[in-house]
Amino acid sequence: MKLESAADSQLEFTIATERDFEEILAISKGIYGGLDYLPSRYHAWIHEPNRTVVLAKKNGIVIGLQSVYIIDAGETALVEGLRVAPWERGKGVAGDLQRFCSAMVKEKHPEVKVSRLTRDDKLGAKDLRKYRIIAKQGILLLRFQAQEVLSRLDAVVLARGGFRLEPSELLLEREVPEVVLREAFRSEVLLNQTIIQDWQPFKATRSNLGLLQKKSLHWVVDRKARPTVATL
Numbered sequence: 001m002k003l004e005s006a007a008d009s010q011l012e013f014t015i016a017t018e019r020d021f022e023e024i025l026a027i028s029k030g031i032y033g034g035l036d037y038l039p040s041r042y043h044a045w046i047h048e049p050n051r052t053v054v055l056a057k058k059n060g061i062v063i064g065l066q067s068v069y070i071i072d073a074g075e076t077a078l079v080e081g082l083r084v085a086p087w088e089r090g091k092g093v094a095g096d097l098q099r100f101c102s103a104m105v106k107e108k109h110p111e112v113k114v115s116r117l118t119r120d121d122k123l124g125a126k127d128l129r130k131y132r133i134i135a136k137q138g139i140l141l142l143r144f145q146a147q148e149v150l151s152r153l154d155a156v157v158l159a160r161g162g163f164r165l166e167p168s169e170l171l172l173e174r175e176v177p178e179v180v181l182r183e184a185f186r187s188e189v190l191l192n193q194t195i196i197q198d199w200q201p202f203k204a205t206r207s208n209l210g211l212l213q214k215k216s217l218h219w220v221v222d223r224k225a226r227p228t229v230a231t232l
Helices: 018-027 038-045 093-108 125-130 146-159 175-180 183-188 206-213
Strands: 002-004 010-015 051-058 061-071 076-084 114-117 194-197 200-203
Touching (some): 018 038, 018 061, 038 051, 038 076, 051 093, 061 206, 076 093, 175 183, 175 206, 194 206
Antiparallel strands (some): 010 051, 051 061, 061 076, 194 200
């Protein structure tokens, strides 16, 4: 599949495979200060149902990537992972890649009504006219020597007279829909009735729970009867 770029050169768009991994690493150097999430998720992404990872290639070399994940019972396209090789930035590659993915979604998933994105930059006025903010999430990236942190934690625990765990309960797989789909849980625990998992926003619906439960997640609440806190 090919699309003419704004610079009259040709970009080739292909579906990502295992063989492309090293080239993905090459275009991702320096992203998130070297703490990029994609290398650890790439292999899972390309095999994940409902997800298509698209590569932009120039002269046979990978220069861009974007992932599209169909959620919300087919009504939403979750767009993630957009990146362009450092040596190709500012040439319209990202725009071409986004337009191609948008056209692909319209062709393959005509039932999609909404595009949902995760962004790590500040949205401007133009963005806010086009998109509605669902939720914000703070990400704290730390590098440390594990042994040093453990020794300091031990000192804090001793100074406070011991370590006390807050109450928590692990939901069984069959209990997850029963708890998460309760109206009280969706309105009182979830911001905008949205589950945020690994930067990904999902509506709290049965179809999305089906997707999430395929990831072998551990769902933990403070109490099953009437949760006020949940994590997964």
